[in-house]
Amino acid sequence: MGRIPCCEKDNVKRGQWTPEEDNKLSSYIAQHGTRNWRLIPKNAGLQRCGKSCRLRWTNYLRPDLKHGQFSDAEEQTIVKLHSVVGNRWSLIAAQLPGRTDNDVKNHWNTKLKKKLSGMGIDPVTHKPFSHLMAEIATTLAPPQVAHLAEAALGCFKDEMLHLLTKKRIDFQFQQSGAAPGNTAATYTANKQDEKDDTIEKIKLGLSRAMQEPAMLPLNKPWDSNGATSANFAGACSGFPISVPGFQYGPSPFGNEGDGSPWSQSMCTGSTCTAGDQQGRLHEKLEDENGEETGGGKEIRHSSSIFNSDCVLWDLPSDDLMDPMV
DNA sequence: AAATGTATCAACCGCCCCCAC
DNA sequence: GGTGGGGGCGGTTGATACATT
CATH class of the missing domain: 1.10.10.60 (Homeodomain-like)
Structure with missing residues (x-):
């Protein structure tokens, strides 16, 4: 009934x-x-x-509605608020006079998500993809890491596709120095071979990462100047990280950085929280070492994933499109 | 010029919460 | 305290415009 x-x-x-x-x-x-x-x-x-x-x-x-484009300030507000409250569109819209929850939702889904992805930032957690991958790498032993990385790549790819697929091809053209037509032909011919290597590259990258020493700062690698994001998205993907108008500043609710639930890497939905993962990591480390010494240790190791010549993400763009990958 | 793909946004759907009875 | 209905919310769909091939 x-x-x-x-x-x-x-x-x-x-x-x-x-x-x-x-x-x-x-x-x-x-x-x-x-x-x-x-x-x-x-x-x-x-x-x-x-x-x-x-x-x-x-x-x-409603007569008090705005119907035009979102301003930079409005976009910034949406991003900041979304990092704190998630998909609570009505809450976010309440802070933007003249905007409705539907407006905000649509603008987020069509524009802002892509902008953030283009910056190498996961629009769900508002953390760099590099950090999320590092978190994954810290939670599992190497044989499992490779499998999870495959799954993670599948999750992230939708967010990354928009910019990666288009801009990376351009980037490859530039790198090769050849005429686009030639490069495209070569690219197509080699695509299948490269595809076959993808899984192995992921596994290799993660395995390597688990063994290599630290190369990045540990705490909040994404904050202040976005240096790590720039390393990740810029160096690995071949397109610039900077997107005008965006700046991850203090939260309007005073939950800056690790203080906010989102900065603690809470995933939306019912599936997971990275906070959980970190919790499990700590438990795991405590189990193994008898004391909690290791968050830093494992994060150090995993951070190097994205400094090993970007092994993980040094993939042809079509691999990201491939459901098998 | 036509076909196809992509982006945008208005509108709908179903679930949930709150409140009056 | 329990129940039913109204309204709000977030997710999704569909139509249209625009871009690309």
Whole structure:
């Protein structure tokens, strides 16, 4: 027994709103307010679901709405707030006068996610991909790391694809110094061979990383000047890291850095938290060593993943597209 | 010029929370 | 305290515009 529908679907119009419908709704609300959404369409002479009317009003017709492009300041606010509260669009929108949760959500999904990915930052955790990979590497022994890296690569690739696939090919053209046509032909011919090597490259990179000494600072490798992100995205992927208008500054809620749940690497959704992973790591280290000495040790090792000539990510772009990879 | 791919955004859907009864 | 309904929220879909091949 499901709950009864909010309106009779048969008698209700759906899809795009016409200007006449907009007028009817606007003038009714101007006169009577938005007290009972179920009654509004009936009283306003609209064959619409009350819910649909509410959505149309709140997302489009409300007189205090902004309809233009998002400014840099607004984007920055969204990114900062998202790093703290996650996909709580209504909360984020509440801090942006004239913007709706739907606006913010759409802008995030279509623009900001890609911008962050282009910076080498995971839009879910707001950490550099390098750091996430390092966290993965710290949690498992080498034989398992390789398998998990394959899975991780699959997770990250969607976020990275947009820029990597296009810009990396360009980068390869530049590197080769050959005409694009020639390079493309060569690239295509070699693609299959390279694909076959991908898994091995991942495994090799992680295995190496687990054995090599530290090459990066340990704490918050992504903070202040974004140096590590730049190393990662710039050196490994071949495109510049800097994206105008973005700056990871203090959280508006005072949860800067490790203080915020997001900076503690909490993943959204029900699947995992890196905080959990770190917790398990600490447990594991305590089990092995009898005392907790090792977070730093293992992170040191794993950080070198992305300094070993970027072995992990030195892959042809199509590998990232390949579901098998 | 046509076909195909991609980006954007409005609208819908279903779940959940809150509140009146 | 329990229940049902209204409204809010986040995720997803579909239509359209624009870009690329």
